[in-house]
Amino acid sequence: MRHWLAGxxxxxxxxAGCGDDSSSGGAGGEGGAGGAPVEEQIVPAPGGLRKLTSRxxxxxxxxxxxxxxxxxxxxxxxxASFGLEAIAASDLALSAAQVEMYEQSALRVADAVVSDxxxxxxxxxxxxxxxxxxxxFTTIAERAGRLAFRRPVTDQELGELVxxxxxxxxxxxxxxxxxxxxxxxxxxxxxxxxxVELGEPDPDNGSRxxxxxxxxxxxxxxxxxxxxPDEELLDLAEAGELSSEVQLRELAMQLVTxxxxxxxxxxxxxxxxxxxxxxAIQKDPALFPLFTDLTRVAIAxxxxxxxxxxxxxxxxxxxxxxxxxxxxxxxxxxWIYGLSVTGKAFQKVNVSGRSGVLTQxxxxxxxxxxxxxxxxxxxKFLIQSMLCQTIxxxxxxxxxxxxxxxxxxxTMRQRLAEVLTEDSCKTCHNRMxxxxxxLEHFDSVGAYRETDLGLPLDVSGESVGLGAFDGAVxxxxxxxxxxxxxxxxxxxxxxxxxxxxxxxxxxxxIEAITAAFGEQDNRVQALLVEIAVSPAFRLxxxxx
Numbered sequence: 001m002r003h004w005l006a007g008x009x010x011x012x013x014x015x016a017g018c019g020d021d022s023s024s025g026g027a028g029g030e031g032g033a034g035g036a037p038v039e040e041q042i043v044p045a046p047g048g049l050r051k052l053t054s055r056x057x058x059x060x061x062x063x064x065x066x067x068x069x070x071x072x073x074x075x076x077x078x079x080a081s082f083g084l085e086a087i088a089a090s091d092l093a094l095s096a097a098q099v100e101m102y103e104q105s106a107l108r109v110a111d112a113v114v115s116d117x118x119x120x121x122x123x124x125x126x127x128x129x130x131x132x133x134x135x136x137f138t139t140i141a142e143r144a145g146r147l148a149f150r151r152p153v154t155d156q157e158l159g160e161l162v163x164x165x166x167x168x169x170x171x172x173x174x175x176x177x178x179x180x181x182x183x184x185x186x187x188x189x190x191x192x193x194x195x196v197e198l199g200e201p202d203p204d205n206g207s208r209x210x211x212x213x214x215x216x217x218x219x220x221x222x223x224x225x226x227x228x229p230d231e232e233l234l235d236l237a238e239a240g241e242l243s244s245e246v247q248l249r250e251l252a253m254q255l256v257t258x259x260x261x262x263x264x265x266x267x268x269x270x271x272x273x274x275x276x277x278x279x280a281i282q283k284d285p286a287l288f289p290l291f292t293d294l295t296r297v298a299i300a301x302x303x304x305x306x307x308x309x310x311x312x313x314x315x316x317x318x319x320x321x322x323x324x325x326x327x328x329x330x331x332x333x334x335w336i337y338g339l340s341v342t343g344k345a346f347q348k349v350n351v352s353g354r355s356g357v358l359t360q361x362x363x364x365x366x367x368x369x370x371x372x373x374x375x376x377x378x379x380k381f382l383i384q385s386m387l388c389q390t391i392x393x394x395x396x397x398x399x400x401x402x403x404x405x406x407x408x409x410x411t412m413r414q415r416l417a418e419v420l421t422e423d424s425c426k427t428c429h430n431r432m433x434x435x436x437x438x439l440e441h442f443d444s445v446g447a448y449r450e451t452d453l454g455l456p457l458d459v460s461g462e463s464v465g466l467g468a469f470d471g472a473v474x475x476x477x478x479x480x481x482x483x484x485x486x487x488x489x490x491x492x493x494x495x496x497x498x499x500x501x502x503x504x505x506x507x508x509x510i511e512a513i514t515a516a517f518g519e520q521d522n523r524v525q526a527l528l529v530e531i532a533v534s535p536a537f538r539l540x541x542x543x544x
Contacts, residue, residue, distance in 0.1 A: 038512045039535035043505025044208050047540030049194040050090040050499045052222075054078050055267055057193070059227035059260075061109055064147045065183075066119040072112035074105045082501060083385060084271055084492075090499035106187035110180035120176075123183065128175050136175075137165035137182060144183060149191040150228055151214040152238070161185060195222060195499075199540045209540050213237035220248075220532055223497040224255045226264030245533050252532040256525050262312055265524070268496050269307050272385060273357065274366055275300040284371040288445050290335050291365070298332035299361040299446075305346055306357065311524045318489055318524045322356045323476040336361050336447045353448065355476025358382065358439065361446030368444040375412050375436025382435050386479065387465070388488035391428055398425065411452045413437055434461030438475040486522050490514045490531075493524075497531050509536035 052060065054075040062070035076098040081088035094102075113119045123144060126136040141161035145153035153161075161182050168174075168181025186192060195218055199209030211219065214229075217237035221229040229237070233251075241247055255261060270276050278300040283291045305328040310320055327337075328348055334341035337351055357363055367377040383389045394400045402415050410418075416437075420429050440457045443449050451457060460470040466478040479485055490513050495501060502510055513530050520526035531537060 038508050039539075040205075041508035042208075042536050042539060043503065044536060044539040044541045045498065045500055045503045045506065046542060046544045047198045047209055048090070048543045049190070049196055049198075050086070051092075051094070051194050052192075053085045053089050056222055056226055056228075059225075060148075060192075061187070063227050063230055064144065065109065065113050065123055066116070068116035068119050069109045069112045072105075072108040074101065074108060076101045080271065082495070084495055086496050086499045087501065102193060103188060106184040107180075109187055110184040113183055114176040114180050120179075124179060131173060131175050132166045132169040132178060133175070134162055134166060137162045137169075137178060140165065140179060141182060141186075144186050146234065147228065147231065148186045149189065150196075150218045150234065151191075151212075195219065197540055198543060202539070207541070209542065211538055211540060213240065213242055216242050216538055219497070219537065220252065220255070224252065224264060224528060224532060225258060225260040226267060227260060248538075249529060249533045252529045256528050261528070262308065265311065265528070266304055266308065268493070269304065270300075272492055273303060273362065275303055275362055278362055278366060281365050282370045283365070283445055287371050291445050292332075294332040295336075295361075295445075298330055299336075299365065301346065302328045302333055303357060303360050303362040306360065309348070315523055315525055317522045318527070319480045319485055319522055320356070322358060322480040322485070323473070324356045325352070325354070326350050327354070327360060333361060336445060338448065353441075353473065355473045358476055358479070359442060359446070359472050364439065364442045364446035365444065371444060373412055373436075373440060373442070373444055375416065375433050375440065376429065377436070378439055379432035379434065379436030382479070383432055385492075386488060387482065387484055388491050389431075389465075389484075391432060394425070394428075409453050409455065411455050411457060412440060413458055431463060434463045435466065435469075435475055435479075437461050438469055439472050441472065486517060487514045489522075489524070490517055490527065493527060494531055497537065506536050509534050 052075075054077065057075045058070050058073045061073050076094075078085040079088045079092060081091055113123050124136070124140055125143065126133075126139045128136040138158065141158055142153060145157060145161055149157075164185045165178040165182035167178075169178025171177070195215075197211060197215055197219065199211045199215065202208050202210045214234060214237045217229045217233050220242075221227060221233055236242060236251070242251065278296045279293065281296055285291075306324070306326075307321065309326075309328075310316055310318065310324065314320075326348055328346040329337060329339055329341055330344050330346045331341050332344070337349075339349065341347060351359075354360075363381070364373075364378070367381050368374045380391055384391055402419060405415065416429065416433055420426050420433075438459050438461050440452070440459050441448055441450070449457075459472070460468070462468040463478075465482055465484065466475075469475045469478045487510075490510060491502060494506075494510055494513065498506075513527070513534055516530045517523075517527045520530075
C-alpha cells in the first residue's frame with residue numbers, strides 16, 4: 001500500500017548522554033561526605049534523549065500493535081559501545097541511511113497493522129462513518145500516540161496526526177490508507193524512536209532534574225522489560241503512583257516476575273558474554289570437524305540456560321556463575337564435554353574439572369584462535385568484562401600476534417614468555433595472561449585436553465586482586481571471591497539501565513546498590529529492583 005506520508009519523514013536527532021566525566025572505579029561502601037543520604041550525594045549524568053535499540057523498537061511495536069506488526073519491523077542494526085548497545089544508543093547520531101530505514105520500517109509496520117484483522121481491531125477502536133472520518137482518526141491518534149510517545153499527546157500533535165490520516169484517506173480514497181499514514185507518522189516521531197529523559201527542575205536541588213512520571217515509567221519498563229510501558233503502567237504514572245520509593249519497589253518487584261523480564265535480562269547477558277557472536281566463531285575444520293553451525297547455536301543456548309537457571313530457577317547468588325559445577329547439553333554440544341547425548345532437548349548435567357561460565361565453550365571458543373588457544377584473549381575478556389578493569393590497547397608499534405613457532409611445538413606459556421620482553425607489554429600481559437593460562441587445559445573449542453600435543457601444561461598463576469590459582473576450578477573460586485566481581489555485575493547492569501558509563505557523581509548510588517546487592521546474597525532479581533529504586537534512577541542533570 002502506498003502512503004500519503006511516504007517521503008515526509010520527521011527529522012530525527014540524538015543527544016549524547018556521556019562525557020569525559022565517567023569513571024569505572026571499584027565499588028565500595030555507602031559512605032559519603034558527612035554521612036549525607038545517598039540522594040543528596042548524587043550528581044546525576046546529563047538528561048537527554050537515547051535511541052531505542054532494535055530489540056526495544058521491535059518489542060515496543062509488539063506492545064502497541066501486536067505480533068504481526070512487530071514481525072514487519074525492520075530497524076537498523078545496532079552498534080555497541082563499551083560492550084553495550086544501550087550506551088551506543090545514547091552516544092551515536094543516526095545516519096541518513098538509518099533515517100531512511102526507520103521510514104521504510106514505519107511504512108511496513110503500518111501496512112501490517114491495517115492488513116491484519118486482530119492488529120487493526122486493536123489499533124482502530126472505532127467505526128468510521130466516512131472515508132476521512134476525523135472523529136475516528138482522533139480516537140486512533142489518541143491511543144497510538146499515547147502508547148508510542150509514552151505520555152499524553154498534545155493538542156498540536158493530535159492535530160498533525162489526524163491531518164495525516166485525513167490526507168492519506170483522501171489521497172487514496174481509503175480509510176485504511178489514512179490509518180496507515182497516521183500510524184507511520186507516529187512511528188517516525190523522535191518521541192517514539194527515542195527515550196526522552198529531560199525531567200523537570202528538582203525543587204530540593206536546583207542543579208539537577210527529576211524525571212517526569214511517564215519518563216520514569218519508560219526508564220523502568222525499558223530497563224526491566226526491554227519494551228515501552230503498556231497502558232497499565234502509563235495509567236499508574238499519570239495517577240501519581242510512581243512518586244515514592246515504596247511504590248517503585250512494589251512495582252519493580254511485580255515487573256521482574258513478568259516473562260519479558262527474563263527475555264530482557266537474557267538480551268543483556270547475550271551482549272555481555274558476546275553470545276550473539278557465536279555464529280561468527282571460526283574454527284579450523286580439519287582440526288574440529290564437529291564444530292558446525294549447530295554447535296555454535298548450541299553453545300550460546302547452553303550459556304543462556306545456565307544463567308537462567310541461576311537467576312530465575314534457583315534465584316541464587318549470581319557469583320555462582322563462576323564456580324557452578326553444572327551446565328546444559330544436547331547432541332550438538334555434548335561432544336565438547338566428552339558426553340554422548342541424543343536429541344535437541346537440553347539436559348542439565350554435572351561436569352567435573354570445570355568452573356561455571358569460564359569453562360563453557362561459548363567463552364572458551366569465542367576467545368581463542370581458529371586452531372589454537374589464546375590465553376591473552378581469554379584473560380583480557382575476564383579482566384575487562386567480568387571484573388570491570390581497564391586494559392589499555394597495545395602500543396601502536398606493537399604487532400599483537402604471536403610469531404610462527406620455530407624449533408618444534410611449544411605451549412602457549414612458552415611462546416608468550418619468549419616474546420614478552422618489553423616492559424610496555426609485560427605490564428598488561430602480566431594481568432591478562434595468568435587467568436588465561438589457567439584455562440589451558442581447554443582447547444580452541446573448549447574441549448578438555450590433558451596435554452598440549454604431548455607437552456605438559458602448567459596452569460598455575462597469580463594475578464593482582466585474584467591471588468594465586470592453579471587451574472580452572474581455582475580460577476573460578478578466585479574470581480568469585482574477588483571483592484570487585486559483584487560490583488562489576490552492578491556496574492554493567494547500571495550502565496544498561498542508564499545508557500552511559502557511570503559518572504563520578506553517580507558513585508554514591510552505585511556503592512549503595514552494591515551494598516544492597518550483597519545484603520541480599522548477590523541475587524540478580526534483587527539487583528534489578530535495587531537499581532530501579534535507587535535515587536539515581538529518578539534523577540538527571542541539566543541536558544548538555
